Structures are given as structure tokens and as C-alpha cells.
Amino acid sequence: MAGGIARFLTPEQLQRLSRQTLQSRLVVEGNLAGRHRSPLRGASTEFADHRAYIEGDDPRRIDWKVFARSERYFVRRYEDETNLRVYLALDRSASMGYASADRRSKYDYACRLAAAIGYVVVKAKDSIGLCLYSDRPQVFLPARNTLLHLDNLLSVLGDQPPTLGTPTATARTLHEMAESIRKRALIIVFSDLFDDGDSIRQALAHFRKQHHDVILFHVLDPDELDFPFPRGAEFEDMENKERLLVDPRRIAAEYRAAFAQFLESCRKCCVELNIDYRLVRTDQPFDRFLRAYLEERKRLSR
Amino acid sequence: MMWTFLNPFFLWAGLAAIIPLVLHLFQRRKIVRIPFSTLRFLKLAERKSTSRIRLENFLLWLLRTLLVIFLVLAFSGPVMRSAGLGRWAPASRRDLAIVLDGSASMQYETGFLRVWESAVRSASDLIQELRPGDRASLFLALGQPRPLIEQPTADGELLRTLLKAQKPLPSISRLKPALEAARQSLEESGTREREIYLLTDGQALPWRDFLEQDETEGTGGDHEITDTRTTLFVLLAGAEQPENAYPLAASVEPLLVRAGQPARAKVAFGFCSTVQPTTAALFLNDQEIARRTVDPVQGHIQEIQFPIPPLSPGRYALRVELPPDPLPLDDVFHGVLNVRDQLPVLVVGRDHDLFFIVRALDPPEAPSGLLVHTTDPMELPDRRLTDYACLFLCNAIPLPGQAIQAVEQYVRNGGTVVLFPGDRGDPSDYGPWSILPSHPIAVRPVSPLDAARTLRLLRPDDPLFVGLRFPPGSTPTLAVRRRLEFGPLHPEAQAIIAMGDQQPFLLSRRVGRGRILFCAVPADRSWSTFPLSPFYLPMLHRIALFSTGAGATRISIEPGPLLDVSDLLFGLPDPLDLITPSGGILSVRTLQEDGRESRVVEKVTETGVYRMTATDEPLLAVNLSREESDLTPVNLERLRRHPMFRKAYFAHTPQELLQLVKKHRIGTPLAELFLWLALLTAVLETLLASRACRRVPSLSHQLPLEPSGRFSSLTPRQPPP
Incomplete structure (x- = not known):
């Protein structure tokens, strides 16, 4: 096994993941035949419509039953099936490097999740690409459907962990991605979304306008949800180094209320844009989460 | 604070x-x-x-x-x-005024100690607590405060000696003047702290001066007892519910007790709190003659009659006695019973003028005890008037000048003369008299239409009429045909009975130790129907009894600095000395005041029977004022609400008092x-x-x-x- 994959996934996890598939909820445009619905007409068994026969068409496709009724020549057309192109947009800003005690950092968790999804995608002969960004896109890898490509992609993720003081510009990055990915694809975003809410909404809407299917993994540490710090301390913002002295017990209630409002706004935004929004806690086993997620997605896509 | x-x-x-x-x-x-x-x-x-x-x-x-x-x-x-303490209280100097209630109720026994002893012990403790530089004054609260040491002194030994020499007196006490005196004694204390200690028994009586004030009016113009530097401590050492039964008053009926005739003593008993039924005994000259059961009812006065057997003439020491109780001082009531033989009275006039009066004074069917002598006006100078208790002059005017002088001297020495006018004399014949209540100016005929006159008592409180009772159903009305018209009244004279609206019927004037009465109509029927009226006889009898001193309604007196005992010592010669119950000598003095003589005794403090030095005959009985016997405790809550005592400390035991003092001096931790x-x-x-x-x-x-x-x-x- 290549080094990139092995960095994030164990053989047992790979074995369990080999039985999983990632289905797109929408039609996608690939350049290979696959099992995903394509907007084009092709040679699948799914009947699409009829069209008038023109010279040069294969006579085998003429629908003789229609000819018998109408005495006109029509050929049958079938839906095309193509492969899936998946792009991973992964936030490597400094805030993604936060890890509470004895837990993985959000970035590390997101990388493992991305590795697992990549493996599932590649195993299904679908393509996977990568956009690693902080305040700007830093790495962009086009979609390929080989394990070697996946291994390289994961090596890139593993080699570029977040660094302190790195700001985030998720919205701008997503806009750029939306502009650069022309064909319909599945965009999977891994981020903590600590950016301007309205901008992110516009960026996600941009994806949807381009007919991309979008999955948003909102990766959060439990400490960010509950703010369980026992005594007063000076908190330092990992992105802009700003400091604030607070007594966590005194403001915990207000913090949780504000954070809950933030989560709710994110969820509502995604529901409105028909984006698959998932909250991912870094304290839950990622493979179990992914399995539950993929099975649910598979169930819903039938 | x-x-x-x-x-x-x-x-x-x-x-x-x-x-x-x-x-x-x-x-x-x-x-x-x-x-x-x-x-x-x-x-x-x-x-x-x-x-x-x-x-x-x-x-x-x-x-x-x-x-x-x-x-x-x-x-x-x-x-x-x-706030009463100075800034450096632990080291400050203070002046104390100790006011000791010296009233008779302080002799109440609570357990092994009398209240007085508790109070004295408490005072001793307070003196013992004096620190160097502290001073104290000492007062005895009686009717008037008695300063024992008026200016505060630091001599504790002197204070203790004086304190031990005191004892409660048979007197009432008033706390207000005593506290005022104590306050004044501390006024010169300068920057010292002041403390007044009132040691009393808790009886309500001495507080009467305070509690009778309307509490809502505050202290009015009174000085505050307590102020920022003066603190009042009160020890109420008496029992919370004192028990006491006592003979309250006694009288003898009839007023003139004659030899050989039975009489009775009426004794009123008072009670304080609920006491058990008890027995009271009547003694005459230390010999028990009657015993009665007394069933006390709290808040009520019970009157019990004791029979007095026929006695020979003389004065008897009468004593009503209850078994000893916590306050033994008032368990005995002393009195003097004067048993007389027949009283000689002299009626001056001619026979036909004396018919009605002689029969009224000595009615044949009901002996009155009066021995009536009659004489002609011309023979009056030959009579020794001092042999008679009373003199009635009936149509006897004019009299010889010698007789007038003798009569006037008789009145001044304590005799009683009753003047009835008549046809013999005219108003000018009264001119030589100098002791008349008023000189008559005319004899006025009265119209038959205006003849009916109703007699009206103008002075019902005059001793002449105390106990006077008219026959049932009778109205004091008489028909008058003529009457004597009086001139202006002498300043010392007064009309005691009026006839009709304003016309005087009987005038009275005190002269020396005696009295002269002047009637507007004669003692016979010549001018009016007075002799036939139902009050003719009782009035003459009252006059005769009063003039002999038998009319005195009291058989004892209360202690005091100056007591008039003229009525009790009537007929006794001057000079007169008495032996006190403890064996001392008490002189009877004659006092001239406004032309009137009276016999007085001074500084009577001892209760009991006072006897004549010459004959050892009982003459005066002195009893403690029964006001002191009412031991009803003062309402402490009401006292606390009183504006003058809101900053005072109250204790019920000497120990509690000392604790309060210490707490006050040390403060509240x-x-x-x-x-x-x-x-x-x-x-x-x-x-x-x-x-x-x-x-x-x-x-x-x-x-x-x-x-x-x-x-x-x-x-x-x-x-x-």
C-alpha cells in the first residue's frame, strides 16, 4: 500500500471501506463510463426518449413498434452513465489545527475522513481531486481515478498540516473552485466554517448554481461545542493571535447559545441550498461515522 | 450609642x-x-x-x-x-444617686428576706462596686424625699453606715420628687457619668405621679430623669403577686357609746391578690371580745361587724387584728373607743320656751344619753358652764353682760352654743355679742302664702350632718310665720342650712376651739312649726353629740408631721402629754390660726395607741395609712412605655440589677x-x-x-x- 493512504487508514479500515460506495444524489458529468447518471444520452439500459431517425443512425435502434403505429421512423435513446468526479475541498487554516486533549486535530480528523472517502471513490473507479486551502487555494489536484493519485493526494494532505496564524478564506476558495470545475461534480467540503456566514452561503450557492452536488462536513472539536474549560484563562485565537481573558464558567451559557445559533444558521443555509450538511465531531470514530453516513446516503439515493 | x-x-x-x-x-x-x-x-x-x-x-x-x-x-x-456612657467608659468616673424607697410596704416579706433588706443589700452592693473616684449620694423616698447624703461623696464607709441606720417608716412614698431630688444632686457632676438607682418594691402607689400623666403628652414641663449621661436603674424587689389582707378602716356605732349599752364596730377589710380565708379578732384593752371569719374577694372591700358588749364609762384601746401575713405592719388596726356616761347639756330659757327642746333632747320613751339641765337666763352667770357639753339658749336674749362673757369664753374653750331667738329680745339685744355668725337686723313676719319652707343642706359635708338620717318618708318642710333676718355674715361664719331659696336657717361660726350655731326661728312653736318637724329631734341630737366630741367619725388618725386632734381630745384639760407606743412623750400643742384654736400633735410617725401620761388612759390611736397596704404591682409595660422611663433599666432581683449595671458599664458584646x-x-x-x-x-x-x-x-x- 502506498504511503499516503497508509498514513491515514489501516488495512482493516480499508477492508471495511472496500464494500462502501459513494453515490451522487444528482447527475454528474464524467469522462468515463460509470454507474452514475449522466446528463448525456448513452448506451445504458435506461430508456430516455425517442427522436426522429436521421441518416447515419444505426438502423438497429429504430423502434419498429412506433413505426407500425405512426409509419414514421424513430430511434430509441438511452441514458448515459458516467463515472463520478469528486473534489475534496479541505480547510487547512490554523483553526483546523485545534485539538482538545487526547483527541485528533480537526485537520487530522478531516484528512482521515477524506482518505476514507477517497478510497471509496477510487475503488468505485470514480475520480477524486483535491483543493487544499487556507486563505487561498494552496494545492489543487485534478480528479483521477487511480490509487496512485489518491496516494499522492493524501501525501499532500499529510505533508501540509495547518500552521498557527494561518487565516481562513473558505468563501473565496469555494468561489474559485466553483469557477474552475466546469463539469458537474461532487464537491466535499471539510471545514469548521469559521468565516463570514453570508460569504460562505454565497460560495455554496455558487456551487449549486453550477449544478454540483455538495457535501459539507462541518468538522468541530467537542470543546468548541461545549466550551468546558474549568477556570479562567487567556484564550488566544489560533488564526489571528488575538487574545481574550475570560472566565469560561461565567460565560459558558452565553457561549453555547451563540454557538448553537451558529450551527443552526449553517444547517438552515445548507437545507435551503439542498446541500448535504453533516456535523462531524472529532471525538467520534471516523470510520463508524463514514459508514453510517454512506449507508444513509446510499439509502436516500435509491 | x-x-x-x-x-x-x-x-x-x-x-x-x-x-x-x-x-x-x-x-x-x-x-x-x-x-x-x-x-x-x-x-x-x-x-x-x-x-x-x-x-x-x-x-x-x-x-x-x-x-x-x-x-x-x-x-x-x-x-x-x-449613649449614657462617656467615650472612655472603662476608665471614666461616675456619680451615683441611690434612692431607697422607705415606705411601709418595703417591709413586705418575700421568703427569708424583707423587701427592704433586699433593697439595702442591693444598695450595699452598689456602694461596694464603687471604684476610686466614684461618688454616691443617698436618698430616702417617703412622702417627701429625705436626703441622707445630698452631695455625692466617695466615702463608702459613711454611705454604708448611713444605709444600715435606716429602716422603713410607716409612711407612703412618692418616687417622682425623690428621683427629681436625685437628679438635682447629680447636676454638679460635670463630665462624670451619672447613674440613678431606684430601689423599691414594685408597688404601683409610689409611681402614681408618673402614671397619672397622660403618656402621650410626654413629660410636659418635667425634667427628664434620663439623658445622654444619666442612666436610671430600677430595682423592683417586691413579689410579683404580693398577698396582703388588712383592716382598711373601722368605725363604731352608735356615735355616742354610752355606758351600759351595747355597740358594734364596723371594720372594712381590704385584700391584695388572692389570699386564703382568715379570721379577724377584735380586742378591747388587749382582751379579745369577738372573732369573725374574713373571706377575701380580690378587688372588693369586705365589711364585717363586731359586737361590743356594754361597757363602763371610759376610754378603751380598740384593736382589730388579722393573723400575720407577709406584710405584718397593716395587720392591726388601732382605735380608741370613748364610752360615756350621760352627757350633761344645759338649756337656758323659761319653762314655757323649753317644752319642746327638753323633750327632744331627752325623750322619755327612748333615752338619748343626754342629761338635760335647764336654767333661767338670769341664773346663767351662777352656772359653771364647763360642766356641760353643750349650751342651748332658747329665747334667752337679752342676757346680762357677765353671762355673755361667760358664754363666749365657754365657746372659745371648745364648747358649743346654739342660739334660738324668741319674742323676749329684739335684734338690738344681740349687739353686745362678739362671736355671733351674724347680727340679726329684724324680725320679719312671713306671709301665710309663703309660710311653707323647705330646709336645704348647704354644707352636707359639715361634721354636724355626717351620719344624720331623717325619718323615712319625711321631707324637711316647715311652716314659718316669723323669722329672724340676719345681717352680713362674719367672714368665718357660714350658713349651713337654708330655708327656702336663699334665706339662712342655721348659721355656724367656729370660735376658738368651739362653735356657735344661730337658728333663724325659735325652738318652740311661736314662730314656726320647727319643733313639730321630723328632723327637729335628730338635728338637736347631732348638735349635742358633735359638741361633746362624740360626733367625731374617726377613732384613729394616720401618721403625719402636724395633726389636728381637737375632736379626739375634746374636754381634756391643758396641758396634755401623751405616751407614745414605744414609751416616748408626745406633747399636745394648742395652735392659734385665724382666731381659731386647735389641738395638734407633731411628728407622729409611730403607729399604735397613745396614752395620757397622768392616767394611762388611751387617747389617740395612730394607724398606718392603708394606701400602703394596696400592694398592687406597677404595670411594668406601661412604665416602660412612659416617656421618662424608655431609657431606664428594670430589674427584679439585686443580682439582675448588678448584671444590668455590668452590662451597661461594659456594654453589650x-x-x-x-x-x-x-x-x-x-x-x-x-x-x-x-x-x-x-x-x-x-x-x-x-x-x-x-x-x-x-x-x-x-x-x-x-x-x-
Whole structure:
């Protein structure tokens, strides 16, 4: 096994993941035949419509039953099936490097999740690409459907962990991605979304306008949800180094209320844009989460 | 009000009050820095909670500082002192005024001690407590305050000696003038603290001067007993519910007790609290002659009659006695019973003028006890008038000048003369008289239409009419044909009976030790139907009895500095000395006042029977005023509400008094109070701190997150137990 994959996934996890598939909820445009619905007409068994026969068409496709009724020549057309192109947009800003005690950092968790999804995608002969960004896109890898490509992609993720003081510009990055990915694809975003809410909404809407299917993994540490710090301390913002002295017990209630409002706004935004929004806690086993997620997605896509 | 501290050095620990502030600042410097993903939500939360946190922080700082202060105060031994003490009370000098109730009720026995002894012991303790530089004055509260040491002195030995020499007197006490005297004695105390100690038995009577004042009016113009520097301590050493039964008053019926005739003594008994039924005995010359059961009813006066057997003429020492009770002083009531033989009276006039009066004074069917002698006016100078108790002049005017002088001298020496006019004399014949209540100016005929006249008592309180009873159903009406018209009344004279509207019927004037009465109509039927009226006989009898002294309604007197005993010693020669019950000599003095003579005794303090030095015959009986026997306790609550006693301390035992004094001088320790406050503050601080750091449900518990990362909406969940 290549080094990139092995960095994030164990053989047992790979074995369990080999039985999983990632289905797109929408039609996608690939350049290979696959099992995903394509907007084009092709040679699948799914009947699409009829069209008038023109010279040069294969006579085998003429629908003789229609000819018998109408005495006109029509050929049958079938839906095309193509492969899936998946792009991973992964936030490597400094805030993604936060890890509470004895837990993985959000970035590390997101990388493992991305590795697992990549493996599932590649195993299904679908393509996977990568956009690693902080305040700007830093790495962009086009979609390929080989394990070697996946291994390289994961090596890139593993080699570029977040660094302190790195700001985030998720919205701008997503806009750029939306502009650069022309064909319909599945965009999977891994981020903590600590950016301007309205901008992110516009960026996600941009994806949807381009007919991309979008999955948003909102990766959060439990400490960010509950703010369980026992005594007063000076908190330092990992992105802009700003400091604030607070007594966590005194403001915990207000913090949780504000954070809950933030989560709710994110969820509502995604529901409105028909984006698959998932909250991912870094304290839950990622493979179990992914399995539950993929099975649910598979169930819903039938 | 002021504060002192028993351990003032502990106040330095008050600097610890800055500990919370120092800790707060110290904690600020020792900061743990925690990298966090974003401060975005922290800022939001802090913005919302800043004002609340500031308030909580302030309250916590305040409570913690207060906690330290309360602890420091508790350990420094704060003492709240009353306003009556000076700034440096422990080292200050004070003047005391001790007022000892010297009334008879102080002899009440409570257990093994009399109230007086408790009060004296308490006073001794107070004197014993005097510190160098302290001074004390001593007063005895009686009817008038008696200063024993008026100017405060530091000589404790002198105070103790004087105190031991005192004893309660058979007198009432008034506390108001005594307290006023004590207050005045302390006025020269300068900057010293002043304390007045009133040691009494708790009887309501001495407080009457205070309690009769309307409490809502405040003290009026009175001086306050207590002020910022003067403190009043009151010891109410008597029993809370004193028991006492006592003979309240006694009288003898009939007024003129004659030899050989039975009489009866009417004795009224009073009670204080509920006492058991008891027996009362009547003694004459120390010989028991009757015994009766007394069944007390609280708040009521019970009157019991004792029979007196026929006695020979003379004066008898009468004594009503109850078994001893806690207040033995009033268990005995003394009296003097005067048993007379027939009373000689002299009626002057001619026979036909005396018919009615002689039969009225000595009715044949009912012996009156009067021995009536008659004489012609011309023979009057030959009579020795001092042999007669009373002299009736009936149509006897004019009299020879010698006779007039003799009669006037008789009146001045204590005799009684009754003048009835008649046809013999005209108004000018009264000119030589110098003792008449009024000189007549004419004899007026009365119209038959205006003849019916009703007699009206103008002076019902005159001793002549005390006990006078007319026959049932009779009205004092008479028909008058003629009457004597009087001129202006002598200043010392007065009309005691009126005839009709305003015309005087009977005039009276006191002259010397005697009295002269002047009637407007004769004693026969020549001018009026007076002799036929139903009150002719009783009135003449009252005059005769009064003139002999038998009309005196009292058989005893009460102690006093100057007592008029003329009625009790009537007919006894001057000079007169009495042997007191304890064997001393008491002289009877004759006092001239406004032309009137009276016999007085001075400084009578001893109760009992006073006897004549020559014959050892009982003459005077002196009883303690029964006011003192009413031991009803003073209403302490009412007393406390009185404006003059709101700042006073009341104790019921000498020990309690000493405790109050010590508490007052030392003050009220407040350490315990401050410890309680510290505890309360600590509890409040804990509650507030717990509230500030209260556990709120974590967002993880509120978030309905599915394993696939989906959540529908944020709905609250109950936190795990």
C-alpha cells in the first residue's frame, strides 16, 4: 500500500471501506463510463426518449413498434452513465489545527475522513481531486481515478498540516473552485466554517448554481461545542493571535447559545441550498461515522 | 450609642479586608494561555455577559470583604455601649444617686428576706462596686424625699453606715420628687457619668405621679430623669403577686357609746391578690371580745361587724387584728373607743320656751344619753358652764353682760352654743355679742302664702350632718310665720342650712376651739312649726353629740408631721402629754390660726395607741395609712412605655440589677452577632459564587446529533444526571 493512504487508514479500515460506495444524489458529468447518471444520452439500459431517425443512425435502434403505429421512423435513446468526479475541498487554516486533549486535530480528523472517502471513490473507479486551502487555494489536484493519485493526494494532505496564524478564506476558495470545475461534480467540503456566514452561503450557492452536488462536513472539536474549560484563562485565537481573558464558567451559557445559533444558521443555509450538511465531531470514530453516513446516503439515493 | 473593643489589636487584622482584592489582582497576573480555534463566539458571549459578570464580581468582592471585616470585628470583641456612657467608659468616673424607697410596704416579706433588706443589700452592693473616684449620694423616698447624703461623696464607709441606720417608716412614698431630688444632686457632676438607682418594691402607689400623666403628652414641663449621661436603674424587689389582707378602716356605732349599752364596730377589710380565708379578732384593752371569719374577694372591700358588749364609762384601746401575713405592719388596726356616761347639756330659757327642746333632747320613751339641765337666763352667770357639753339658749336674749362673757369664753374653750331667738329680745339685744355668725337686723313676719319652707343642706359635708338620717318618708318642710333676718355674715361664719331659696336657717361660726350655731326661728312653736318637724329631734341630737366630741367619725388618725386632734381630745384639760407606743412623750400643742384654736400633735410617725401620761388612759390611736397596704404591682409595660422611663433599666432581683449595671458599664458584646453575620455572609457568598459558576447543559447534550452527522434542529435535551 502506498504511503499516503497508509498514513491515514489501516488495512482493516480499508477492508471495511472496500464494500462502501459513494453515490451522487444528482447527475454528474464524467469522462468515463460509470454507474452514475449522466446528463448525456448513452448506451445504458435506461430508456430516455425517442427522436426522429436521421441518416447515419444505426438502423438497429429504430423502434419498429412506433413505426407500425405512426409509419414514421424513430430511434430509441438511452441514458448515459458516467463515472463520478469528486473534489475534496479541505480547510487547512490554523483553526483546523485545534485539538482538545487526547483527541485528533480537526485537520487530522478531516484528512482521515477524506482518505476514507477517497478510497471509496477510487475503488468505485470514480475520480477524486483535491483543493487544499487556507486563505487561498494552496494545492489543487485534478480528479483521477487511480490509487496512485489518491496516494499522492493524501501525501499532500499529510505533508501540509495547518500552521498557527494561518487565516481562513473558505468563501473565496469555494468561489474559485466553483469557477474552475466546469463539469458537474461532487464537491466535499471539510471545514469548521469559521468565516463570514453570508460569504460562505454565497460560495455554496455558487456551487449549486453550477449544478454540483455538495457535501459539507462541518468538522468541530467537542470543546468548541461545549466550551468546558474549568477556570479562567487567556484564550488566544489560533488564526489571528488575538487574545481574550475570560472566565469560561461565567460565560459558558452565553457561549453555547451563540454557538448553537451558529450551527443552526449553517444547517438552515445548507437545507435551503439542498446541500448535504453533516456535523462531524472529532471525538467520534471516523470510520463508524463514514459508514453510517454512506449507508444513509446510499439509502436516500435509491 | 458608641463602640468599644475588648481586643482592639485585632482591628489590625482588618487589613485583611484587602485580601479579596489582592487575590483578585494576583489571579489576573497568573494567566494560563489557551490557544483556541476562534474567539468569535467568546467575544459574543462576553459582550452579552459583561454587565452581569461585573455585578456578580462586585457582589462577590463585597461579600468577601464583608466576611473578612465581620470576622475581624468578631475577634476584636466589639461592645456596643449605650449613649449614657462617656467615650472612655472603662476608665471614666461616675456619680451615683441611690434612692431607697422607705415606705411601709418595703417591709413586705418575700421568703427569708424583707423587701427592704433586699433593697439595702442591693444598695450595699452598689456602694461596694464603687471604684476610686466614684461618688454616691443617698436618698430616702417617703412622702417627701429625705436626703441622707445630698452631695455625692466617695466615702463608702459613711454611705454604708448611713444605709444600715435606716429602716422603713410607716409612711407612703412618692418616687417622682425623690428621683427629681436625685437628679438635682447629680447636676454638679460635670463630665462624670451619672447613674440613678431606684430601689423599691414594685408597688404601683409610689409611681402614681408618673402614671397619672397622660403618656402621650410626654413629660410636659418635667425634667427628664434620663439623658445622654444619666442612666436610671430600677430595682423592683417586691413579689410579683404580693398577698396582703388588712383592716382598711373601722368605725363604731352608735356615735355616742354610752355606758351600759351595747355597740358594734364596723371594720372594712381590704385584700391584695388572692389570699386564703382568715379570721379577724377584735380586742378591747388587749382582751379579745369577738372573732369573725374574713373571706377575701380580690378587688372588693369586705365589711364585717363586731359586737361590743356594754361597757363602763371610759376610754378603751380598740384593736382589730388579722393573723400575720407577709406584710405584718397593716395587720392591726388601732382605735380608741370613748364610752360615756350621760352627757350633761344645759338649756337656758323659761319653762314655757323649753317644752319642746327638753323633750327632744331627752325623750322619755327612748333615752338619748343626754342629761338635760335647764336654767333661767338670769341664773346663767351662777352656772359653771364647763360642766356641760353643750349650751342651748332658747329665747334667752337679752342676757346680762357677765353671762355673755361667760358664754363666749365657754365657746372659745371648745364648747358649743346654739342660739334660738324668741319674742323676749329684739335684734338690738344681740349687739353686745362678739362671736355671733351674724347680727340679726329684724324680725320679719312671713306671709301665710309663703309660710311653707323647705330646709336645704348647704354644707352636707359639715361634721354636724355626717351620719344624720331623717325619718323615712319625711321631707324637711316647715311652716314659718316669723323669722329672724340676719345681717352680713362674719367672714368665718357660714350658713349651713337654708330655708327656702336663699334665706339662712342655721348659721355656724367656729370660735376658738368651739362653735356657735344661730337658728333663724325659735325652738318652740311661736314662730314656726320647727319643733313639730321630723328632723327637729335628730338635728338637736347631732348638735349635742358633735359638741361633746362624740360626733367625731374617726377613732384613729394616720401618721403625719402636724395633726389636728381637737375632736379626739375634746374636754381634756391643758396641758396634755401623751405616751407614745414605744414609751416616748408626745406633747399636745394648742395652735392659734385665724382666731381659731386647735389641738395638734407633731411628728407622729409611730403607729399604735397613745396614752395620757397622768392616767394611762388611751387617747389617740395612730394607724398606718392603708394606701400602703394596696400592694398592687406597677404595670411594668406601661412604665416602660412612659416617656421618662424608655431609657431606664428594670430589674427584679439585686443580682439582675448588678448584671444590668455590668452590662451597661461594659456594654453589650457583639462578637456573637458578628460571627453570625460572617456566617450569613459566607453562605451568601457561596450561593452567589455557585450561581455564578452554575452548570448549564452542554451543547453536546442539547444537540440531537445522529451518527451520520445529521441533526434536524437544536432542541434542548435534559443533561445526564
